[in-house]
Amino acid sequence: MITSRPGDPGSTDILAIANLPILWILAVGVFAAIILQTVVYIRAARIAAPAAGISSAELKTSFRAGAVAAIGPSLAVVLVSVALLSLFGTPAVLVRVGLVGSAATETASASIAATTMGAALGDASYTQSVFAVAFMAMSLSGAMWMIATLVLTPLLRRGDSRLRSVNPALMAIIPAAALLGAFASLGIGELGKTPVHILTVLTSAAVMGMCLFVAHRFNVAWLREWGLGCSIVIGLIVAYSLHTTGLMPGA
Amino acid sequence: MSSTTVISTPSADLATFDRTTSRWGRLTMIAALVMSLAAPLYLVLFADLGITQTQVWIAFLAVAAVFSVLWVVEPITYYPILGPAAMYQAFMIGNIANKLLPSALVAQAAIGAKAGTKRGEFSALMAICGAAMVHVFFMLVFVGLLGSWLVTIVPADVTDVARLYIFPSIIGGVIVQLVVSLKQPRVTLIAIATAGFVFFVLVPAIPAIANLATGITVVTTAVLAWFLRRKPRSDSTKEIS
Incomplete structure (x- = not known):
């Protein structure tokens, strides 16, 4: 790892802190969590397939159909992500734009967060400090989506009538x-x-x-x-x- | 259903599936949640950027003013379509409406499974697994490796311009996309009128609120849109009948 104090609050060299190795490790970790989840889900689906009235050939067909259908939309996200690299650095773009959020919500969050510090995205006021606060704010907002999912899914599963009403x-x-x-x-x-x-x-x-x-x-x-x-x-x-x-x- | 039988019954298999997917779905989502927060937290706490807790809270509250409704509404909206297991996938992988749902529908059509049945649920789950793997691969290779390399070879004046104008070049397209996909002309007009009023009248009059302009616009638009909504026609038909 680089030094213990890599930052320079007033510098506009965002990529110097946005591409720190620790951020790369954490970003790859999020991808690993998704891969692990996919593997567990596929194994669970294979075991329970007969009970669900679906054959293993149909499971395979579904997987392939989903994969092929995702190619176009996924490449579209790739294009948008690459355009955002100079603003947020690779690890933040991979996790925030590529996964959890979307280009629209995350850039909106970042812009709103930057405004609270009297700054704007990408110009001379967009310093390392502004980037860090914007990154924190959009990550917290993304976390709230996941927390809502974690809390609401079990409730919805039990068919909580208050939510449906x-x-x-x-x-x-x-x-x-x-x-x-x-x-x-x-x-x-x-x-x-x-x-x-x-x-x-x-x-x-x-x-x-x-x-x-x-x-x-x-x-x-x-x-x-x-x-x-x-x-x-x-x-x-x-x-x-x-x-x-x-x-x-x-x- | 007897506990002595060694052959697993369909309902027991499905119960195991539910248990496995909800346990691992939750665990992997919590892991992703912790890692995605750890990254910016590291910068805020250890990068010596002089960031105060107050700055982080103010920024978060400003973002919350805009998105807090969606945090709750989106999971409720997608639950009936996705089912419990796929919920943990969808809100981690993102791009639900434009990538995951189309993938699930294509897969269900490919094997002739109806949504709402167990077959349909399993087909959608596998389709989202397929979509997830394609997306993870593309992001890591084309953005993680190729993209990072591209940024290093592109001339500095191009990346400077990209950084400076990326936000306006996103926002114009996103607004049009939202207006067209939401199909709510009344709410759209209210939003534009409110934003214009806040930006051209309110902020010049009270410069201190400039940083809150978006939050004020969102809350005002929501309140106005609710009270100025078109009342459902069922009310009038009730009176007639």
Whole structure:
């Protein structure tokens, strides 16, 4: 392990602390937990298969079908993850974006956390301290999802009637309102920065709109999964050309 | 069902399956939970970054203001589709709606199993296992190995621009995706109006609340969306009948 004091609170060299060996070890550990779970589940399913009225050939077919169906969506997540590497470093991206969370929730969490420290993701205010607090906040939020799953699954299994009696209108409206409110606020926040930020947000939105329209109109299902990846790549290309050609003085 | 029989009965086998999957599902999830928290905790406590406990709590509360509803609602929403065993997989692997559920449906269709039956549950479980292995492999190879290498060879000005503009280039697409997939025009308008009001009127008037803008927007949107919701049509039909 490097030194016992690797950090420099004011440095913007995020990757110096984001790629520490201990973080790599813990990230690989999370992957190991998933692999172990999969192995245990497959063995348990094989043993109980006859009782469930499913043959071992059908178990194998299901495994393969699930694996093949996941290739496209999984590669789409890979693309988004690679784009985020310079912001969070590999271990954090692997665990937060690749697994537990998603690009949308984790970058939103990180941005909200950075704001509480008076900073913004990726610019000169995004120091090692801001990164560490953002990483902590998004990990705690991800942990709450897992804790809720650990607590609620046994209750739901027992068929807890109180959980089922939750008003369906409440279940439909409040989460949608929370998500839309959060992302509308974060989006408008970006519009208040530089002209490059504004054009990047608009490009990303337009690309996603086109992807979803084409996916719907011409029945191209994979475009729906790749929409975010396309939005990010084209958004970044536009940002790069505006930023480097200096056409936009605001940057 | 007699305890003296040596041949296992179907119901005993299924009970063993339930016990094994819920015990190991929980254990592996708790392990992942601890390791995923240990990483940032190490940075906060031991990297000498001068971070205070207050800073962490404020950041967490701001994030909680936005996502706490989803922590609880998502597990309840997905439970009927996933079943108990797959719950522990799904909330660890992530990307449930866009990767795991489609995989499960494709697998069930491939063997002609109906959702809600034991066959369907086992088929979905195996499909999620398959999806998990593909995803773990791709992430480790393409992001862990190739991605990390890519970052080292890409010119510094490109990674600088990527770092600076990655958030705006995500947020635009995510908003459009959310609006289209949620199909709640009324809530969408309320959210945009609230966010605009908070950002252009409230924050300039009271600069001290700038850091809370997102939390304020979320809570206000939720309250307004609830009270301005379209009342179910069943109320009016009841009056007619």
